[in-house]
Amino acid sequence: MSGANFILLINLSVAGLLAASFMAVAFHDVGRAPARWFASGYVLGMVYSAIEFSIPAFSDALLPVVTAFAVFLGATIAFNVGLARKYGVAPPWSSMLLFLVAATIVVYFVQDLPRQSLARMMAYQLPYAVMQLVGLAIVWSSRQRRGRLDRILMAVLAASAVQFASKPFIAHALGGWGANPQAYLQSSYALVSQSLGTVFALAMALLTLAILVRDVLAEVTSRSETDTLSRLLNRGAFTRQAEQAVLGAMRQGVPVALVIADLDHFKSINDNFGHASGDRVIETFAGFLREAAAGHHVAGRIGGEEFAIILPGTNLAAARLFAEGTRSAFSALPIGGLPADNRCTASFGVAELHTGETIADLMRRADEALYLAKNAGRDCVRVSAGPGGEWSSSAIVINSRSG
Known part of the structure; x- marks a missing residue:
């Protein structure tokens, strides 16, 4: 052969x-x-x-x-x-x-x-x-x-x-x-x-x-x-990718901001209209985040009705505008399975990373801003002005409630 x-x-x-x-x-x-x-x-x-x-x-x-x-x-x-x-x-x-x-x-x-x-x-x-x-x-x-x-x-x-x-x-x-x-x-x-x-x-x-x-x-x-319902990152994946995004922004010397959102009166939606309607609300809001997010942004569902998005290359003012745009568009949208006159809303907390802070510090301050938004009547945006817990007067003028 x-x-x-x-x-x-x-x-x-x-x-x-x-x-x-x-x-x-x-x-x-x-x-x-x-x-x-x-x-x-x-x-x-x-x-x-x-x-x-x-x-x-x-x-x-x-x-x-x-x-x-x-x-x-x-x-x-x-x-x-x-x-x-x-x-x-x-x-x-x-x-x-x-x-x-x-x-x-x-x-x-x-x-x-x-x-x-x-x-x-x-x-x-x-x-x-x-x-x-x-x-x-x-x-x-x-x-x-x-x-x-x-x-x-x-x-x-x-x-x-x-x-x-x-x-x-x-x-x-x-x-x-x-x-x-x-x-x-x-x-x-x-x-x-x-x-x-x-x-x-x-x-x-x-x-x-x-x-x-x-x-x-x-x-x-x-x-x-990936969270099955929202098709966003789950909490663990969001935390890991957010840390990487923050480190990348720090290496490049660009600002990075975090927006945390929480759906308002979500329990009452489930109680009054059923869990299927609640799921549609989550899907709709997550869709807003996916459409609004750029390729380098990191968005996730970090709790039952709580969401977060990291915005590398974005300062506090731009992140506030992002949150307000999402809030306004979502509150005006009718959602299938709910009465025509019913509108769902969300509250937002916004923070920008400061020198010496960690991702945990950033999330804590954004959470504190979200807490202020909830106490202010919901359907509004609140901004953390600094790591010391100060709040700028401009942060509290964004307050458009639907009830």
């Missing part, structure tokens, strides 16, 4: 293991459409390896050669569809399928060219390079935030495209790819080509598996840190 035959058998086994790995991910979570497409790509890779291995048994290898080409190109297309599903990009179905048909037709007709001609070799290898570049373009065009693994995957896709485009020249340098298709596996080029294929197939598979596992773990973490 030649070295190329041995590598081809390894490729067959590797493709099977990788297909099984992606199917395991898909079965673990039936919503993992990318994993199913990746698995399909490596199943097609197995079929390709099996066809290549069987070619020496054919007296006329035209059909298996063209079929092997189409199957492997189909494998790259399936991989690209998996990438598109993973990165939220619409798969370029029509373009890829038309390219598959056109490239297969070209490969069929170039079989009449001299076997060692550069045009024939390039007709066989360049379509693979194009599909790798399509995969690169899919990842690049994604609006999702790309991390280190995603950037490495793009680099590997680019390198894979280069190795496919360079294979005709490698074949020429090594004396060709066999006198006929049946002799391909005995050539030095076959050993190099199959070895390169193994390296890149493993690299892309391991990277995509790592990316899928990373996203699964991130989703599990998000679920454990």
Whole structure:
């Protein structure tokens, strides 16, 4: 058995293991459409390896050669569809399928060219390079935030495209790819080509598996840190992320403020209209916070009807305006399940971090401001002016109550 035959058998086994790995991910979570497409790509890779291995048994290898080409190109297309599903990009179905048909037709007709001609070799290898570049373009065009693994995957896709485009020249340098298709596996080029294929197939598979596992773990973490009803951070997650946001603001030398809000008369809403109505009030208010918050803000539900949001880069005056805008908009909104003339309100406490304070100090002062807002009749905003407990006169002019 030649070295190329041995590598081809390894490729067959590797493709099977990788297909099984992606199917395991898909079965673990039936919503993992990318994993199913990746698995399909490596199943097609197995079929390709099996066809290549069987070619020496054919007296006329035209059909298996063209079929092997189409199957492997189909494998790259399936991989690209998996990438598109993973990165939220619409798969370029029509373009890829038309390219598959056109490239297969070209490969069929170039079989009449001299076997060692550069045009024939390039007709066989360049379509693979194009599909790798399509995969690169899919990842690049994604609006999702790309991390280190995603950037490495793009680099590997680019390198894979280069190795496919360079294979005709490698074949020429090594004396060709066999006198006929049946002799391909005995050539030095076959050993190099199959070895390169193994390296890149493993690299892309391991990277995509790592990316899928990373996203699964991130989703599990998000679920454990997210309050189910409000879809905001729960108290523990809010505290951790708020501490990080405060430290980041301190390093950058920018102000950071905290707004704490508490729904007014929430117990009476549950008592008079039922817990389903109370849940809708919480969902509605949380929606206001999500819409109002910027990407660098940290919002959470820290109690039954109590919410908090950290505002890095925001001073006390701007945080007060944020709180007042949220208060005003929420108090004017009708909520399903409640009488048309009933309006829900919330009270707000606002504080800005001062030098030498901790996140605990900041939350304590915002809580004290919220307590003053409740005592002032609710549906209003109160501001902590400083760590000494002083309260500015401007803080108590914001007092618009609905009763």
